[in-house]
Amino acid sequence: MSGDTAPHVVEDFFGAVQLLSDGTVVRGDEALLMPPEPFPDVPGVQWKDAVYDPARGLKVRLYRPAAAATAADAGDGGNRNKLLVLVHFHGGGYCIGSYDQLGGGHYLRRRLAADLPALVLSVQYRLAPEHRLPAAIEDGATFLAWLRGQALLAAAAGGGGGGGAEPWLAESADFARTFLSGVSAGANLTHHLAVRAGSGQIDLAPVRLAGHVLLSLFLGGVQRAATESNPPDGVSLTVAMSDQLWRMALPVGATFDHPLANPFGPDSPGLEPVALPPVLVEAPEVDVLRDRVLLYAARLKQMGKDVELAEFQGEQHGFSVRRWGQANEELVRILKRFVHRCST
Numbered sequence: 001m002s003g004d005t006a007p008h009v010v011e012d013f014f015g016a017v018q019l020l021s022d023g024t025v026v027r028g029d030e031a032l033l034m035p036p037e038p039f040p041d042v043p044g045v046q047w048k049d050a051v052y053d054p055a056r057g058l059k060v061r062l063y064r065p066a067a068a069a070t071a072a073d074a075g076d077g078g079n080r081n082k083l084l085v086l087v088h089f090h091g092g093g094y095c096i097g098s099y100d101q102l103g104g105g106h107y108l109r110r111r112l113a114a115d116l117p118a119l120v121l122s123v124q125y126r127l128a129p130e131h132r133l134p135a136a137i138e139d140g141a142t143f144l145a146w147l148r149g150q151a152l153l154a155a156a157a158g159g160g161g162g163g164g165a166e167p168w169l170a171e172s173a174d175f176a177r178t179f180l181s182g183v184s185a186g187a188n189l190t191h192h193l194a195v196r197a198g199s200g201q202i203d204l205a206p207v208r209l210a211g212h213v214l215l216s217l218f219l220g221g222v223q224r225a226a227t228e229s230n231p232p233d234g235v236s237l238t239v240a241m242s243d244q245l246w247r248m249a250l251p252v253g254a255t256f257d258h259p260l261a262n263p264f265g266p267d268s269p270g271l272e273p274v275a276l277p278p279v280l281v282e283a284p285e286v287d288v289l290r291d292r293v294l295l296y297a298a299r300l301k302q303m304g305k306d307v308e309l310a311e312f313q314g315e316q317h318g319f320s321v322r323r324w325g326q327a328n329e330e331l332v333r334i335l336k337r338f339v340h341r342c343s344t
Contacts, residue, residue, distance in 0.1 A: 011129070011248055013241075017095050019129050019248055030096050037323055039103065042110035049100065050166050052146040056126070058139060061100050063113040063120040068172040082174035084210075084339055086118040087147070089125065091184030091318055093218060093245030094136055099124035104321035105183070108328075115332050116339055119172050121147075125189070128249040133260050136185075140193045144202055151175040151207050175206055177343045181213035184237075184318050185249075188218045192260065198274040211278040211342035213335060216317045217293050220246045220261030225291035232286050236316040239288050264299060271303060278306035280338045282331065284315035310334050 011019040016033055018026040044066040049059045068083055090097040090105055097105075099122045113120045125139035147169075154170040157163025163170060182190040194212045196202045220242065228239050243256070250258050257265035281297045283290055297309045312319065315327050 011244060013095065013244055013248070017129070017248065025130050030092075030098075030101075033096070034103065034322065037103070039107040039324060042107065042114050045110040045113045047110070048168070052123075052143050053139070056139075058124045058126070058142070059099065060124065060143065061109075061122040062166070062168050063109050063122070064168055064172055065114055065117045067117070068119070068168075081172075083117055083119045083172050084177035084179065084343055085147075085169075085173050085175060086112060086116065086120045086179050086181055086213075086339070087143070088112075088120055088122045089140065089180075089182035089186030089189045090122065091182070091186045091216070091218070091321070092127075093242070094128045094133060094185045094188075094249035095245050096127065097185075104323065107324065108183075108321055111332055112335065116336055118339070119168065132251055133249050133258075136189055137192050137196075137260065140189050141196060141202055144193065144197070144204060144207070147175075147178070148204055148207050155206060176208040177210050177339075178204075178207050179211050179213060179339055179342070180209065181215070183215045183321055184218040185245075187214035187216060188260070190214060191217070191263065194276055194279070195263075195271065195274055198276045209277045211280070211339065212276075213280045213282075213338070214293075215282045215320050215331075216284060216287065217281065217289070217296060218242075218245075219263070219289055219292040219296065220256035220258075221265065221292065222255055222257045222262075225289070225295070227291040228288050231288045232290075234286050234316065235288055236286075236318060236322065237288060242288060263296065271300070271305075276300070276305050278308070278338075278342050280308045280310065280335065282310050282312065282320070284312045284317055284319055286315060287317040289317060308334075308338055 007020040007022040009018050010021050014033055015028040016030045045063055047061055047063045049061050052060050090099055109120045109122055112118055123143050125136040150165045150169045153163045153165035180190045180193055190212050197204055197209050246256055246261055259268040283293045297307050301307045312327050
C-alpha cells in the first residue's frame with residue numbers, strides 16, 4: 001500500500017543535512033565539509049558563552065581582549081576603555097554551521113576582538129530545514145532585544161559592572177558603537193536585521209547601530225546572474241549547492257525571489273526610505289554570487305546609502321573563514337578602518 005512507503009531522501013547536502021519526504025531531518029558530521037586547517041593562536045583573547053534566549057536555549061559566545069579584563073579588574077570602567085561591539089552571525093546557508101564552531105570562524109572572531117579591538121558576540125540561531133526562515137531572522141531580532149536589555153541594565157548601574165547585566169558587557173561594551181556582521185547566510189541575516197532596525201521595526205536605544213559588515217553575502221533570485229550562468233573556475237560554493245540550501249531554508253513553496261533571498265525581488269519592500277547604517281560589502285572574485293553582491297552594492301549606492309565595497313581577486317566565497325592568508329590580513333585592515341570611520 002502507498003501508505004506503507006518508507007520515507008525517502010528529498011535533499012542531501014553532502015551527508016551533513018538530509019531532508020526526508022516526511023519532513024524528518026537527519027544530521028551528519030559537518031566537519032567533513034570543511035576539514036579543519038591549523039589556525040595560529042591569538043594570544044590575549046578570552047571567550048565564554050551566555051544564554052540570550054532561555055526559552056529556546058540559544059546562546060551567544062563573547063570574545064574580548066585580555067586588556068579589557070585587566071581594565072575592568074582595575075576598576076577603570078570609563079568610556080575611554082570601552083570596546084566597540086561587533087555582533088557576528090555565522091554562515092552555512094541557514095542550514096549548517098554554529099556560533100561556537102572551531103576553525104576559521106573562531107579564529108576570525110578572535111582576530112577581530114584583538115585587532116579592532118572589540119567585544120565580539122557570536123550569535124546562535126535556529127537552523128533550517130527544522131526551522132525554516134524567517135526563524136533565524138526572528139532569533140537575530142530576539143538577540144538584539146536582549147542586547148538592548150543589557151545596555152539598559154548597564155546604564156542603570158552607571159556603566160560599570162553589576163546591575164544584573166552580563167559582566168563582560170557591563171564592564172567593556174560601548175553600546176553606542178555597535179556593528180552587525182556576518183559571513184554568507186550570516187551576512188544575509190545581518191542585512192535583514194539592519195533593514196528592520198533602519199525602518200524602525202526594532203527598538204535598539206540606547207544601543208546605536210553604527211554600521212554593518214557583509215562578508216560573502218548569500219543571495220538568491222529566479223533570474224540567474226552572469227556568474228551563476230557562467231561560474232568562474234574553482235568556486236567553493238556551486239550554483240547547485242546554493243539552490244539546495246535555499247530550497248531547505250526558505251518557506252515551503254517559496255521561490256528564490258522570496259524577499260529573504262532576493263532583496264530586490266518583485267515582492268521585496270523598497271529600501272530607499274530605510275535609514276541603513278554604513279555598510280562594508282566584501283565581494284570575492286571566485287564566487288557564483290559575485291554579480292549579485294556587486295549589484296546589491298551598486299543598488300544601495302544609487303539610493304544614496306553609505307556603501308564601501310571591498311573586492312578580493314582570486315578569493316572564494318567565504319574565504320574569511322576557510323583559511324588564512326594575505327587576503328584575510330587585508331580584510332582585517334579594511335574592517336578596522338571601516339569600524340573606526342563609523343565610530344567617529
